[in-house]
Amino acid sequence: MKVTVFENERVLARTLAVQIAATLGQNPSLVLGLPTGRTPIRLYHELGTLHHAGQADCSRATTFNLDEFVGVAPDDPGSYRTFMREHLFSRVNLDPARINFLDGSAADVDAECRRYEDAIAAAGGIDLQLLGIGTNGHIGFNEPGRELVGPTHRVRLKESTRRSNAGLFGGDPTKVPAEALSMGVGSILKAKRIVLIATGKLKARCVDRVLNGPITTRLPASFLQVHRDVELMLDTAAAGRLADRV
Numbered sequence: 001m002k003v004t005v006f007e008n009e010r011v012l013a014r015t016l017a018v019q020i021a022a023t024l025g026q027n028p029s030l031v032l033g034l035p036t037g038r039t040p041i042r043l044y045h046e047l048g049t050l051h052h053a054g055q056a057d058c059s060r061a062t063t064f065n066l067d068e069f070v071g072v073a074p075d076d077p078g079s080y081r082t083f084m085r086e087h088l089f090s091r092v093n094l095d096p097a098r099i100n101f102l103d104g105s106a107a108d109v110d111a112e113c114r115r116y117e118d119a120i121a122a123a124g125g126i127d128l129q130l131l132g133i134g135t136n137g138h139i140g141f142n143e144p145g146r147e148l149v150g151p152t153h154r155v156r157l158k159e160s161t162r163r164s165n166a167g168l169f170g171g172d173p174t175k176v177p178a179e180a181l182s183m184g185v186g187s188i189l190k191a192k193r194i195v196l197i198a199t200g201k202l203k204a205r206c207v208d209r210v211l212n213g214p215i216t217t218r219l220p221a222s223f224l225q226v227h228r229d230v231e232l233m234l235d236t237a238a239a240g241r242l243a244d245r246v
């Protein structure tokens with residue numbers, strides 16, 4: 001895995017946004033996989049800034065978000081769709097018809113997961129999958145455990161994950177849905193290129209384990225080791241435990 005360390009979060013976000021804009025220039029029909037969470041917010045805002053400066057055209061791009069809460073409608077203030085609207089979709093010129101999201105309010109969530117896998121395949125697969133990482137090593141909502149599910153599926157969220165999402169639900173972890181739909185580790189690994197971004201010292205331990213530890217379902221991001229085109233973009237704090245190794 002390639003590792004790139006940036007002096008701070010701002011430089012990381014700006015550099016990646018410029019790279020994505022350049023990739024869109026070469027391949028306007030780029031298919032992007034997108035995460036939510038605190039980490040990508042700066043990146044999304046930088047993409048918005050580049051778009052306003054006429055330097056990022058998303059008009060022909062397609063996006064697939066990684067995950068969504070079960071039982072939450074797309075326009076619910078706590079939905080990941082609302083988060084994405086606020087931080088990215090309202091800032092760039094994506095065609096709404098090419099924005100793909102899991103519908104957590106679908107009556108048949110298993111059918112919804114299958115629909116999503118089919119939609120990714122019909123789009124030709126994901127060209128560039130962006131990822132954040134949980135402090136426990138989760139990617140998307142693929143939580144550590146005895147086993148992992150490959151394709152898009154329904155997941156029961158860990159209490160720690162519900163706590164870290166409480167901000168979307170008025171600060172109350174009990175209001176965070178107990179379940180979500182998520183692309184699986186298998187769906188993620190099908191992407192042609194993967195860029196995982198991690199910032200802050202709370203991520204330093206899991207970043208070290210992802211790079212240097214065994215591949216284990218106890219650390220879902222460790223499966224990235226088997227992919228041939230993965231880059232970890234880190235700030236100095238998240239790279240803090242790698243100092244002796246890279």
Ligand code: PGA
Pocket residue numbers: 036037038039040132133134135138139140
């Ligand atoms: P964060 O979440 O960006 O808010 O740290 C990352 C994740 O849980 O995947």
